[in-house]
Amino acid sequence: MNNPFRKGILFGTVVTAIGTVLILIAIFVAFTAYRTATDTQKYFEKHLYELLDTVESTAGVACFVEDKQLATELVAGLLKNNEVASVIVKASNKELARGKQSDFPEADSLHEQSSTVVSRLIKSPFDKDKVIGEILLEPNIKAIHRQVLEKVYFTISMLALQLIIVATSIILIILYVVVRPIRELSNNLHKIDAAAGERLMLPKGHEGNEIAGLTEDINKLAETLVDALNIEQELRHQQTINEQKYRSIFENSGSGIFIADEVGHISSFNRSFVRLTNLPAKDNGHTPKLAHAPWKNYELLEELIQVCFKERTDQSADFELYADKPCWLNVILTAISDYQVQGVVTNVTTAKLSEATAVQMVETDKLTGLANRVGLERYLPEVIRRSHGETMAMMLVDIKNFRHLNESMGMSAGDQLLKVSASRLMGCIKKTDWLGRYGGHEFVIVLHGAESRVAVESVATRIIEVLRKVVEINETSVSTGCSIGIAFYPAHGLDVSALLRSTELALDYAKTTVKKDFQFFLPEMVEMAEQRHKLESELRHSIQRDELRLFFQPIVDLKEGRIVGAEALVRWQHPTRGLIPPDVFIPIAEESDLICDIGLWVLETACHQLAAWSAAGQSLYLSINVSARQIPNALTASLVKEAINRYGIPASSLALEITEGVLLSDIDKGIEWIRTLRNEGFQIYMDDFGTGYSSLSYLKRFPINVLKIDRSFIRDMNVEANDRLLVQAIATMSHGLGLQVVAEGVENEGQISLLRKMGCKYGQGYFFSKPVPISDFDLLKRSGLHLPD
Amino acid sequence: MVHRTILLLFLIAFGSMSTFAEDVVVVVNQKNSVNKLSRDEVIDIFLGRNRQLSSGVTALPLDLPGTAEEREYFYSHLTGKSMSEINAYWARLIFTGRATPPTLVRSQEEAMQMVIDNRCAISYVNRNKVSSQVKIVFELNNK
Numbered sequence: 001m002n003n004p005f006r007k008g009i010l011f012g013t014v015v016t017a018i019g020t021v022l023i024l025i026a027i028f029v030a031f032t033a034y035r036t037a038t039d040t041q042k043y044f045e046k047h048l049y050e051l052l053d054t055v056e057s058t059a060g061v062a063c064f065v066e067d068k069q070l071a072t073e074l075v076a077g078l079l080k081n082n083e084v085a086s087v088i089v090k091a092s093n094k095e096l097a098r099g100k101q102s103d104f105p106e107a108d109s110l111h112e113q114s115s116t117v118v119s120r121l122i123k124s125p126f127d128k129d130k131v132i133g134e135i136l137l138e139p140n141i142k143a144i145h146r147q148v149l150e151k152v153y154f155t156i157s158m159l160a161l162q163l164i165i166v167a168t169s170i171i172l173i174i175l176y177v178v179v180r181p182i183r184e185l186s187n188n189l190h191k192i193d194a195a196a197g198e199r200l201m202l203p204k205g206h207e208g209n210e211i212a213g214l215t216e217d218i219n220k221l222a223e224t225l226v227d228a229l230n231i232e233q234e235l236r237h238q239q240t241i242n243e244q245k246y247r248s249i250f251e252n253s254g255s256g257i258f259i260a261d262e263v264g265h266i267s268s269f270n271r272s273f274v275r276l277t278n279l280p281a282k283d284n285g286h287t288p289k290l291a292h293a294p295w296k297n298y299e300l301l302e303e304l305i306q307v308c309f310k311e312r313t314d315q316s317a318d319f320e321l322y323a324d325k326p327c328w329l330n331v332i333l334t335a336i337s338d339y340q341v342q343g344v345v346t347n348v349t350t351a352k353l354s355e356a357t358a359v360q361m362v363e364t365d366k367l368t369g370l371a372n373r374v375g376l377e378r379y380l381p382e383v384i385r386r387s388h389g390e391t392m393a394m395m396l397v398d399i400k401n402f403r404h405l406n407e408s409m410g411m412s413a414g415d416q417l418l419k420v421s422a423s424r425l426m427g428c429i430k431k432t433d434w435l436g437r438y439g440g441h442e443f444v445i446v447l448h449g450a451e452s453r454v455a456v457e458s459v460a461t462r463i464i465e466v467l468r469k470v471v472e473i474n475e476t477s478v479s480t481g482c483s484i485g486i487a488f489y490p491a492h493g494l495d496v497s498a499l500l501r502s503t504e505l506a507l508d509y510a511k512t513t514v515k516k517d518f519q520f521f522l523p524e525m526v527e528m529a530e531q532r533h534k535l536e537s538e539l540r541h542s543i544q545r546d547e548l549r550l551f552f553q554p555i556v557d558l559k560e561g562r563i564v565g566a567e568a569l570v571r572w573q574h575p576t577r578g579l580i581p582p583d584v585f586i587p588i589a590e591e592s593d594l595i596c597d598i599g600l601w602v603l604e605t606a607c608h609q610l611a612a613w614s615a616a617g618q619s620l621y622l623s624i625n626v627s628a629r630q631i632p633n634a635l636t637a638s639l640v641k642e643a644i645n646r647y648g649i650p651a652s653s654l655a656l657e658i659t660e661g662v663l664l665s666d667i668d669k670g671i672e673w674i675r676t677l678r679n680e681g682f683q684i685y686m687d688d689f690g691t692g693y694s695s696l697s698y699l700k701r702f703p704i705n706v707l708k709i710d711r712s713f714i715r716d717m718n719v720e721a722n723d724r725l726l727v728q729a730i731a732t733m734s735h736g737l738g739l740q741v742v743a744e745g746v747e748n749e750g751q752i753s754l755l756r757k758m759g760c761k762y763g764q765g766y767f768f769s770k771p772v773p774i775s776d777f778d779l780l781k782r783s784g785l786h787l788p789d
Numbered sequence: 790m791v792h793r794t795i796l797l798l799f800l801i802a803f804g805s806m807s808t809f810a811e812d813v814v815v816v817v818n819q820k821n822s823v824n825k826l827s828r829d830e831v832i833d834i835f836l837g838r839n840r841q842l843s844s845g846v847t848a849l850p851l852d853l854p855g856t857a858e859e860r861e862y863f864y865s866h867l868t869g870k871s872m873s874e875i876n877a878y879w880a881r882l883i884f885t886g887r888a889t890p891p892t893l894v895r896s897q898e899e900a901m902q903m904v905i906d907n908r909c910a911i912s913y914v915n916r917n918k919v920s921s922q923v924k925i926v927f928e929l930n931n932k
Contacts, residue, residue: 061881065837069885125878126832126868 013174021167028163029156036155040148044083045118048139051078052120055135060125063091063133071097078137083147085140089122091133101140116141181211185218194222195229256329256345259336262309264290264302267340276329276345278321294322301331308333308341318348328352367415368422371436376444379434380496383446384489392489393450395443396503397425397463398511400481402441407667413473414441417480424466428459444503450488453520460484460518483510484518492521505529512587535580536588539572543601547573550605551771554780555623555742558756558763561787563780565621567657567764568606569771570598586627595627596634603635603643609774610654611647618781623655623685628662632673637680651681655706659687660698671701678703685742690730699737707734711745711765718750731758749788812916813859813866815927816901818908821846826926832867834911836878837888850891851900851912859897863913866929 055074062070071089075097078087086100122133181203192198199222202215250257256273260266266288273279277293291298301319308315314334321327330348333341363375371379383392399421406414418441425435425443434446445463450456467482485507493499502521509528510519542548552566572580589595606622613620626635635656644651656677662670674684685706686699690713699707709730717724727743734741743755746765755763769780815831817823822844826834833839840848853860855872864875882888894900900912905922919925 058881061878065882065888067882067885067887069887070881073885126836126870127829 013179014171017167017171017174021163024167025160025163028159032155032159033152036152037148040151041144044139044144044147047081048083048118048137051081051084052118052135052137056120056122057125059089059120059122059133059135062089062096063122064125066091066094066096068096072099075099082143083140085138085143087138088136089133090136092131096133104140181206185211185215189218194226254346256343258290258343258345259340260290260305260343261339261341262305264305266290273345276347278323296320296322304331304333305341308335309338318352325349326353365437368419368437370422370443371434373436373438376436376438377496379436380446380499383434383448384495387448387489389490390448391450391491393447393456394487394489394499394503395445395447395456395460395463396438396485396500396507397443397445397467398483398485398507399441399443399467400483402480405478405480409473409476409478413478416473417471417478420471421467421480421482424469425463428463428466438500444500456486456520457518460486464517482517483507485510485521486518487521532588535585536592536594538574539585539589539594542572542574543597545575547575548598548601548605549573549579549773550602550609551773552609552622552777553764553771554768554777554785555762555764556768556785556787558743558752558761558787561785563620563768563785564762565623565655566777567623567625567771568602568609569625570602571771590627590629593629593634595629599624599627599630599635600639603640606654607643607647607649610644610649614649614653619653620781621653621655621683623657623683625657625687626662628659631658631662632669637673637676637682640677640682641680652683655683655685657685657687657708658704660689660691667701671703674703678705688744690726699733699739704739706740706742708742708744708764709760714743714745714751714755714765715747717754718748724754727755727760728758731755731760735759752788811862811930813863813913813929814916814919814925815911815913815929816904816919816923817848817911817926818904818906819922819924820908821911821924821926823926824924828867828927831927835864835867835891835913836875837882837890846909848911849907849909851903851910852891852893853897853900853913854893854895857897859913859915863929 055078058070058074061067062074075087075089076099078084079099079101082101084101085104087098088095089097116139118137118139120135120137121131122135124130124132184203185200188200192200199219200215202212206212206215251270253270253272256270256276258266258269258273269279269288279288279293290301295301297319300317304315304317312335314332316330316332318328318330321329326349328347328349328351330346332344334343336342363371363378365372365375399417402414402417405417418437422435422437422443425445429435429445429447432448434444434448436444438444445459447456447459463484464482467480470477470479472478485503485505487493487499487502487506489499492502502525505525505528506519506521509522509525510516549571551569551571553569554563555565555567556562557564570582570586572582572585574580586595589598602624606624610620610622640654640656641651644654658670658674678684683706684702684704685708686702686704687708688710689707690710707730709727713723713727713730715723717727731741740762741760742762742764743751743760744764746752746755746763746767748767751765752763752767768785769777772780815826821842823842830839834842834848835850835852840850842848853863861872864870864872868875870878879890883890894903894912897914897918900914901918901920901923904910904912905920911926913929916925
């Protein structure tokens with residue numbers, strides 16, 4: 001109790017008050033003492049002067065008459081005052097009287113020089129200007145001091161007493177009014193239990209004052225605190241429940257959950273994790289490690305953990321375990337701190353296996369059982385990755401005439417051909433090599449360790465030989481063949497697409513340019529392809545830039561030697577390369593839809609020319625070439641009709657030349673197209689008859705007007721009996737079918753006479769004229785032809 | 790005319806009266822060697838300070854009775870003090886006996902007689918009482 005008391009307000013107040021009072025007393029007393037002493041001193045001085053005043057007139061009389069007795073009486077009278085120590089009364093020059101207090105030492109000290117001595121000059125009672133004597137008075141300093149001190153002591157005592165009384169009263173009042181209620185409050189506060197709803201009682205007699213306010217504030221604060229405490233408790237309770245909930249979720253989760261550090265120490269894991277990973281039971285209380293589970297590729301998991309820490313993103317991967325049956329686990333890693341990852345493990349074996357099956361299915365060609373293009377795209381990068389720069393050869397094998405076979409004998413025949421081809425190809429390669437079906441009738445072969453061209457070439461030759469062998473399909477012997485494009489890794493391409501592109505280029509080159517069975521890739525093929533591409537883009541603009549020209553090659557009545565019409569042939573007047581022959585740009589145009597636009601331009605220009613001839617009174621016809629791509633939609637009968645109507649020319653003056661190949665893709669549609677045009681009155685010419693795969697039965701089915709016998713038959717008919725017979729047969733057959741015949745490539749008179757004999761009515765060729773511009777054609781027309789008789 | 794007469798009469802009457810009281814002189818015996826006294830010497834003699842004359846004789850001052858106008862006139866003109874003050878002055882001295890007041894006479898005539906008779910006697914009298922038997926040593930109005 002002692003210690004709190006020392007700290008209490010009561011103690012503080014008392015100490016402070018006493019201290020203050022003491023200081024105040026000291027100040028006041030010092031001041032008062034000083035003032036009192038000064039005042040008293042002054043008072044005594046004044047008193048002495050007053051004393052002198054009272055005796056002055058008597059002293060004047062005494063001095064005037066030098067009355068010693070009177071002076072003595074005067075001295076005695078003055079000495080009755082304690083303050084006066086000694087007195088001397090002097091007349092002009094002699095002492096009249098002298099006296100001193102009995103307890104005062106001999107008044108030797110009494111002389112004018114003494115500072116304390118009070119003197120008064122005595123003047124004559126009858127003449128104020130005349131000094132007749134002097135009173136010297138020595139004050140009794142001790143007595144005066146004693147009295148002064150007495151006065152001072154008294155004053156101080158009174159003052160101190162007053163202050164003490166006042167201070168005590170104030171302290172008592174403070175104690176009663178302030179400290180006591182606060183102590184009471186404090187004591188009450190110790191006793192109450194705020195949580196139980198108890199509140200502080202207001203000390204009596206303090207209603208409405210600051211103590212009441214304080215009590216109220218404390219109660220409010222207590223309520224706030226109690227509320228906060230309740231909320232806090234509620235939260236903690238909720239948290240506990242949540243924690244239990246999550247704990248239960250964690251423990252009972254079907255997925256394995258673990259928390260591990262960078263080196264794979266598992267700090268926390270659930271039952272499912274153990275079940276899924278076959279983690280061995282705890283051994284000797286050692287921290288379990290991820291590595292303890294039978295991962296097939298634990299290093300990959302370690303890597304994934306590092307990536308997870310580095311990237312700070314969720315990482316996921318599948319891992320296989322060593323087990324009796326295939327077992328795949330998917331692990332999703334989440335970094336939960338700088339040194340901990342949380343992993344969720346699920347069994348994905350089923351999905352993995354079905355995925356593998358699906359992949360297998362996607363990557364396999366159903367027909368041949370070989371890998372397909374997808375398979376190639378997965379296989380080749382892997383092979384490349386493992387090859388470490390070792391040379392490989394890639395072959396692109398294209399089965400010839402496949403489309404034709406497919407169309408003539410049906411899809412199943414095509415399929416059969418592919419199957420046979422696949423098995424034959426398989427026989428040509430080593431087990432370590434790779435075979436896949438790349439497209440409709442293309443196979444890809446990857447030859448490993450193909451060091452020399454010679455080795456590859458021998459494989460290619462063998463393939464060509466094998467595939468050339470007759471295949472029996474539906475009891476029909478089918479003869480086919482193949483073209484092969486070959487490229488080398490890494491020389492001709494570092495990835496799948498580059499290699500394929502190289503083989504494609506080589507294949508294309510083999511098929512179109514050199515007409516060889518196989519072709520190695522050459523770097524210039526790229527440039528050629530680029531050139532081709534450039535040409536294509538330039539060709540695209542040729543119509544707008546008016547670079548196309550129509551040339552005319554006359555068709556002549558062999559008997560009459562008269563020009564009856566002409567074949568319109570398109571030429572490209574290239575701004576920098578000059579005249580580009582059609583066999584260069586027409587194939588390019590045919591690969592895209594450009595041929596359709598060019599065809600329309602040709603139609604338009606031909607009609608224009610026909611209209612011009614018609615206007616000039618010349619009756620000539622024109623034949624224009626139609627590409628397979630234009631049939632049947634790019635050049636419809638109505639479109640042609642509309643053109644001739646626009647130019648006001650008869651349908652009979654326009655002929656449309658098609659090749660046998662045009663009709664092969666879709667025979668029925670082709671026949672329908674011909675029929676419609678025929679109905680409109682147009683002529684249909686069959687160009688290049690005798691080449692390709694046309695069978696004579698087509699002639700019956702195709703409602704054409706004119707056959708144009710291919711130049712290859714005409715060329716050697718003078719010397720080759722077979723050719724002559726063939727031409728003769730075609731002419732005779734055509735005649736029988738009611739078809740007109742035009743011989744192409746007529747170059748000499750012998751041919752003309754032969755043709756005349758065979759009944760071939762019309763001819764076309766360099767003998768008459770090469771294809772020429774319209775101006776030259778007109779000139780030719782005017783000058784006429786000179787045929788042999 | 791009447792006014793002028795009254796004024797004149799008043800002036801005459803007043804003048805004669807003032808002449809009466811104002812002209813007070815101090816006289817001594819003819820035989821006294823002192824012929825002239827200063828005002829201070831007169832004061833010393835009459836107020837008891839020093840009665841030793843220069844001639845070596847002790848002077849005997851005489852005082853007129855309190856009723857005499859000359860007495861009051863003499864003291865007031867000599868010391869500037871009233872009679873009561875002079876009386877108070879003497880009251881202080883009487884007890885010690887160191888100094889005695891002048892000897893009281895009953896009249897100016899008596900005073901004159903005593904001066905004539907006594908070589909030491911000295912008195913103040915109205916000038917009109919002065920006879921050749923005395924010497925005027927101090928004239929109050931002679932300033």
